[in-house]
Amino acid sequence: MSTIKFTEDHEWIRTEDNNEGLVGITDYAQEQLGELVYIELPEEGAEITQGEDCAVVESVKAAGDVRSPVSGTVVAVNESLADSPETTNEDPMGEGWLYRIRLSDESELDSLMDEADYRAYLNSLE
Amino acid sequence: MMTEHTLLHTPLHDLHLELGAKMVPFAGYELPVQFPAGIKAEHLHTRSKAGLFDVSHMGQVSVSGDDAAAALEKVVPMDVVDLPPQRQRYALFTNDTGGILDDLMITRREEDFLLVVNAACKSSDLAYLESAIGSMCRIAPLDDRALLALQGPAAVAVASRLAPGIASMKFMDAGACDLDGAQCFVSRSGYTGEDGVEISVPADAAAALARALLEFDEVMPIGLGARDSLRLEAGLCLYGHDIDTTTTPVEARLSWSIQKVRRRGGERAGGFPGAAVILDQLEAGAARARVGIRALGRAPVREGAELVDDSGTAVGVVTSGGFGPSVDAPVAMGYVDAAHARTGTRILARVRNREIAVEVTSPVFVEQRYAR
Incomplete structure (x- = not known):
């Protein structure tokens, strides 16, 4: 069963039973940035810690840092974004995922928001 | 800190909101950074058809009087005296160390010179002009005028439907004309690298003129985001970023804006702030x-x-x-x-x-x- 969690910086992580999770940015984040033109991803095998800047999403006008929702090892990155960063605009929570991470500390997920909390958080930003 | 309550509105503010613009604070104004089409689409549209920009935040200043040309030459290295009527040139206000206080357009009209200066600099420019040359000429901010830019390969064809005379203007020509019933002053120039016009229009007629222009299929409203990417691709400087008080015209590769007559050996060589530094660099390089x-x-x-x-x-x-x-x-x-x-x-x-x-x-x- 998969679980999805969110950060206050508008990243999401969808974890599976195998202790791995896919990380991406939310629809709100892509909407704020506008059309993406370049996405810089972490290296496969990189060890990253929760809250660390590990990817960059850039639009015509601005660059946004992606902070890792959890600590762990990057086991895969979405290579297709090099040629088509707009995928993250079109399907930020699906095909536009950024990287796959093997969690080093699953308890970090408890510090993140679930979907209902994130919706409430978005409403509070209006 | 500037709060949202103190942000100024241009005469097109309601129209921007109606068109679904995302508004941002810029140089003391609330202006559209993009419309629903988005920066990329707005940028590409301007290069293929025509984009309409609200640049009413920029300062429009009238400088008049018998000695106005000579007075202006005291503050810019441009050849103002020989500027023909109904022609426009790019100019720089320089400081004593050869830096740049602002960049601007100067047009010679029938009765005065029209200066268009950057929004963020307009109050300091006015104070500076008043103190530097106020005794030689009359300096009047034209606060009752808005400024629209229509840019792109279809821009002149579109503008000509409202005023046929525009089609025969050349780059950097300027003149008064009637557009949609409003007495406008139009120049064939812009800030995108494309052909197009800038239209100084009475503030109370600006929204109606903008709506009339947007009626044409070729025209799309364009925000500040695409304005920046368009000028950047075209190699045009943004004041406060690419040029400022620490950069000289020669370093900025804007020497072309200093005509021969103002250079060493010219009839009216020097006579502008920072001339010693700038004229040295023109000869020796920066x-x-x-x-x-x-x-x-x-x-x-x-x-x-x-x-x-x-x-x-x-x-x-x-x-x-x-x-x-x-x-x-x-x-x-x-x-x-x-x-x-x-x-x-x-x-x-x-x-x-x-x-x-x-x-x-x-x-x-x-x-x-x-x-x-």
């Missing part, structure tokens, strides 16, 4: 130069990125950078020392924690399509 920076990969190189050589020694800095939708690649400009200013020179840009390969190039990344 220690650094504004250049284009072409990233060899896909990662945009943005303002503030340090430029270094192979050994890691600093050779310059990026002053504007982003992604150019028309060239479909990163575009940037900045300053490098003279030894690295030659086109084709390979250097490195520090972007976040790494160095990426870039090439020094012309700052003009797209063909300028002016109707010369």
Whole structure:
């Protein structure tokens, strides 16, 4: 069963039973940035810690840092974004995922928001 | 801190909201950064058809009197005296150290000179003009005028449907004309690298004129985001970023805006602030130069990125950078020392924690399509 969690910086992580999770940015984040033109991803095998800047999403006008929702090892990155960063605009929570991470500390997920909390958080930003 | 309550509105504010603009604070005004189409689409539309820009935040100033031309030559290195009627030129207010206080357009009209200055500088420009040349001429801000820009290959054809005379104007020509019942002053110029016009229009007629222009199929409203990417691709300077009080006209490669008559050996050589520094640099060259920076990969190189050589020694800095939708690649400009200013020179840009390969190039990344 998969679980999805969110950060206050508008990243999401969808974890599976195998202790791995896919990380991406939310629809709100892509909407704020506008059309993406370049996405810089972490290296496969990189060890990253929760809250660390590990990817960059850039639009015509601005660059946004992606902070890792959890600590762990990057086991895969979405290579297709090099040629088509707009995928993250079109399907930020699906095909536009950024990287796959093997969690080093699953308890970090408890510090993140679930979907209902994130919706409430978005409403509070209006 | 400026709060939202103190932000000024242009006469097109309601129209922007009606069109679904995303509004941002800019130079004391609340202005559209983009419309629902988005920056990229707005940019590409301007290069293929026509984009309508609200640039009413810019300062329009009338300078008049018998000695107005001579007075203006005391504050700009431009040849004002020989500027023919109904012609426009690019000018710089320089300071005593040869730096740039603002960049502007000067047009000679029947009764006065029209100056168009940057929004962020307009109050300081006015105070400066008043103190520097106020005793020689009359200086009047035209606060009752809005300014629209219609830019792109279809811009002149569209504007000509409202005023046929516009079609026969050449690049940097200017003149009064009636547009949609409003008494306007039009110049064939702009800030995108494209053909087009800028229209000074009475503030109370601006929204109706904008609506009339937007009625044409070719015309789309364009926000500040695309305005910036368009001017960057075209190699045009943004004051406060690419030029400021620490850059000279020669370093900025704007020497073409200093006509022969104001240079050494010219009839009215010097006589503007910083002339000694600037005229020396015109002859001997400057220690650094504004250049284009072409990233060899896909990662945009943005303002503030340090430029270094192979050994890691600093050779310059990026002053504007982003992604150019028309060239479909990163575009940037900045300053490098003279030894690295030659086109084709390979250097490195520090972007976040790494160095990426870039090439020094012309700052003009797209063909300028002016109707010369």
